[in-house]
Amino acid sequence: MAPFTFIFLALSFVSYVTWKVIEASRRNKIPTALKKLPGPKGYPFIGSVPDVPEKNGFIKFADWSKEYGPIYQVNLAGTNHVWISSDQIAKDLLAKKGSIYSDRPHISALIDDNRTSAQKFANVIMRESEKALFHRYPEIEAKRMLVELLEEPDRYNHVLESFVARVTCRLAWGRSEASDELKQRTRELLIAVSPTGALGNKLPFLMALPDWLSPTKAWERRRARTERSFFETMQKEVEKDAREKKAPQSWMKIFLDSRSKWDFQYELEGAYSVGMHGIAGALTIAAPMQTFCLAMCFYPQYLPMLHEELDRVCGDRLPVAEDRPKLPFLRAIIRECLRWRPPVPTGIPHSLTQDDEYNGYHIPKGSVMHPLEWAIGRDPSIFPDPEAFNPLRWVEPGWPTYQEPLTQFPTIINCTQFGYGRRLCQGQTVADEDLLIGIGSIAWMFNISKQRGPAAENTSSHSIGMNENASISQEELNTGIEKSKSRTTMEDVLLSKYTYPGAFPASRDEEEEKAPKEAKEFSKFDPANIDPTLDFSTLLIAKPLPFKFELRPRDGKRAERVRKLFQEGCEKGEYTDSREFWGHNQGKGKPCGWGKV
Structure with missing residues (x-):
C-alpha cells in the first residue's frame, strides 16, 4: 500500500x-x-x-x-x-x-438514503388495494406456487419467496415479470441497511473514502444506481401501458392517475415510494411462511387441526379472501408464527x-x-410457556391472548411486529392477505413433516408422495420434476455464482455428504445445537435457513386440480416468466446490474 x-x-x-x-x-x-x-x-x-x-x-x-x-x-x-x-x-x-x-x-453504509414512507400515499394505496381484495393477486399466484412446490419441493425456499415477490410486483406495477429483480434489489438493500451486513455499517469511516479506496462504498454506489434505474424503468413501463389503456391495477397506476395530489418533494419520489413499498414486502412476508414449515415439523399436532378447518370451510377448492372470517385457526397459526419466530426480531x-x-x-x-x-413476544405474563409454538393460545378461552369475536380475532393487524407509532408498517394488510392465502394454500395442499429414517436420505430433499387413491400417477409427477430440473432460470444462473444470506451455498450438498448422518436432517446450529429451530439468517430480516423436510400432497385429486387451474391461467396469459434487466450475466462489470451479495 x-x-x-x-x-x-x-x-x-x-x-x-x-x-x-x-x-x-x-x-x-x-x-x-x-x-x-x-x-x-x-x-x-x-x-x-x-x-x-x-x-x-x-x-x-x-x-x-x-x-x-x-x-x-x-x-x-x-x-x-x-x-x-x-x-x-x-x-x-x-x-x-x-x-x-x-x-x-x-x-452509515447508504450514500443517499432515498427510502421514503410517503405516509399519505401509502395510506391510499394500501386502502385501495384492500378494498379491491388486492386484485386477487395472492390467489392467482398461489396456484403457480403450489405447482412449483409439486415439481421442485427441494426449492421450497425459492418458491415461497417467489410467490411473495410476484404478488408484490403485481401490486406495485401490475405485472410479475420483475419478481426476480425485485428480490435482488431487496437482498442488496437488506445488506446495505443491516448492522451485520455491509462493512460500512461496521466501519463507517470507510464511507468517507473515495470509491477506488473503499470497495464497500463502490458497491453501495452501484447498488443505489441500479435501484434508481430499476424504479425509473418500472414507472416508464406502467406509463406506456396506461397510455395504451392496458395498465393493470397497481400502486404505480394509482400514482400516475393523480400524480399532482401527493405533494412529493422530488421528481422520482413517486417511483421510489412504489419501489420501496415493494422492497419492504418482497422477502419479509416469506419469512413467516418458511417459519410455518418449520413449526409444522416440530409441532405436528397442529397440522391435522388446520387441515380439518380448511376442509370444512373450503372443501375441494383453494382458500380465498372471503374465507377469512371462517378460518380462525389458520389466522392463529399465522399470528403464532410471527410471535414465535418474528421476521424482524430486533x-x-x-x-x-x-x-x-x-x-x-x-x-x-x-x-x-x-x-x-x-x-x-416472550413476556410470560402474556404468553405462558413462550418458547413453545402454540396457536391455541389465540383461540381457546382462558389464555391471556384470547379475544372475541373469532370472526375477527386473532389477527396480525396492528400486532407489535409491525412497529409502533409513526413507524408502523403501512403494508401490514398486504402481509395479512399474502400469509392467509399463501399458508392456507400450502396447508390445503400438503402434508408437512420431518424426514423419517434412513430411507428418506436416499430421496430428494423433500419427498413427493401420493396416497393410494391418487388420480395422478407417480410417473407423471416424476416427468414433471425432471422437466422442471432441466429448466434453467435467471436466478439459477446468477445464484450459482453469487450466494446471499439465507441461500444454500453452492457446495452445500457436498458438505452434507461429508457430514454425520444425524446432522443431515436440519442445518447444524451452534452453540451446541441448542435448538435446531433457531438456525436463522444473520441480517435484519431473520428467517429460518433452508432445511430438509417432507412435503407430500394430501391426495392426488388436489394435485390434479391445482395443475389444471394453473394450466387454465397460463392459457389466459395470467403467468409470465421473469425477465432480465441488465443484459448478459445481469450486468456484471457494467454500471448497473446485480452486485455480489
Whole structure:
C-alpha cells in the first residue's frame, strides 16, 4: 500500500474515532436528578460489539433485558442503542411521544438514503388495494406456487419467496415479470441497511473514502444506481401501458392517475415510494411462511387441526379472501408464527431527535430505539410457556391472548411486529392477505413433516408422495420434476455464482455428504445445537435457513386440480416468466446490474 494511501486511511480513522469520542462525551452528560440507563459497560471505542454474536444477536439483547431491566442501553461502536423489551414502555415512548421518537436511524453504509414512507400515499394505496381484495393477486399466484412446490419441493425456499415477490410486483406495477429483480434489489438493500451486513455499517469511516479506496462504498454506489434505474424503468413501463389503456391495477397506476395530489418533494419520489413499498414486502412476508414449515415439523399436532378447518370451510377448492372470517385457526397459526419466530426480531428501529427522560432515566438525543420484538413476544405474563409454538393460545378461552369475536380475532393487524407509532408498517394488510392465502394454500395442499429414517436420505430433499387413491400417477409427477430440473432460470444462473444470506451455498450438498448422518436432517446450529429451530439468517430480516423436510400432497385429486387451474391461467396469459434487466450475466462489470451479495 502506498504511503499516501496509508496516511489517508489513518487520518480518516483517527477523525472518525475523535468524532465518536466527542459524541460519547456529550451523551454521557446526565442532567441533574436523572440517572443513566443501565446496560453493559463495554470496551473503549467499540463498546459491546464483541459481546454480541453475529448469529441470533437478538437473543443476547433479550438476555441483557433480564439482567438490566425492560429498558437499557448498549454502546455499539460509538452509537447508543436503547433496547425495550416491554410492550407498555414501547407504547409510552415510541407511540405516545412519536413527535420525537419517529425519525429514521442513520444508516452509515447508504450514500443517499432515498427510502421514503410517503405516509399519505401509502395510506391510499394500501386502502385501495384492500378494498379491491388486492386484485386477487395472492390467489392467482398461489396456484403457480403450489405447482412449483409439486415439481421442485427441494426449492421450497425459492418458491415461497417467489410467490411473495410476484404478488408484490403485481401490486406495485401490475405485472410479475420483475419478481426476480425485485428480490435482488431487496437482498442488496437488506445488506446495505443491516448492522451485520455491509462493512460500512461496521466501519463507517470507510464511507468517507473515495470509491477506488473503499470497495464497500463502490458497491453501495452501484447498488443505489441500479435501484434508481430499476424504479425509473418500472414507472416508464406502467406509463406506456396506461397510455395504451392496458395498465393493470397497481400502486404505480394509482400514482400516475393523480400524480399532482401527493405533494412529493422530488421528481422520482413517486417511483421510489412504489419501489420501496415493494422492497419492504418482497422477502419479509416469506419469512413467516418458511417459519410455518418449520413449526409444522416440530409441532405436528397442529397440522391435522388446520387441515380439518380448511376442509370444512373450503372443501375441494383453494382458500380465498372471503374465507377469512371462517378460518380462525389458520389466522392463529399465522399470528403464532410471527410471535414465535418474528421476521424482524430486533424490531423496527426509531431514532430520538432530542434528549428525553423516562421514569427518572436519561435517554440521549440520537439514540437508536429498538422495540425488541423477540423479548416483547416472550413476556410470560402474556404468553405462558413462550418458547413453545402454540396457536391455541389465540383461540381457546382462558389464555391471556384470547379475544372475541373469532370472526375477527386473532389477527396480525396492528400486532407489535409491525412497529409502533409513526413507524408502523403501512403494508401490514398486504402481509395479512399474502400469509392467509399463501399458508392456507400450502396447508390445503400438503402434508408437512420431518424426514423419517434412513430411507428418506436416499430421496430428494423433500419427498413427493401420493396416497393410494391418487388420480395422478407417480410417473407423471416424476416427468414433471425432471422437466422442471432441466429448466434453467435467471436466478439459477446468477445464484450459482453469487450466494446471499439465507441461500444454500453452492457446495452445500457436498458438505452434507461429508457430514454425520444425524446432522443431515436440519442445518447444524451452534452453540451446541441448542435448538435446531433457531438456525436463522444473520441480517435484519431473520428467517429460518433452508432445511430438509417432507412435503407430500394430501391426495392426488388436489394435485390434479391445482395443475389444471394453473394450466387454465397460463392459457389466459395470467403467468409470465421473469425477465432480465441488465443484459448478459445481469450486468456484471457494467454500471448497473446485480452486485455480489
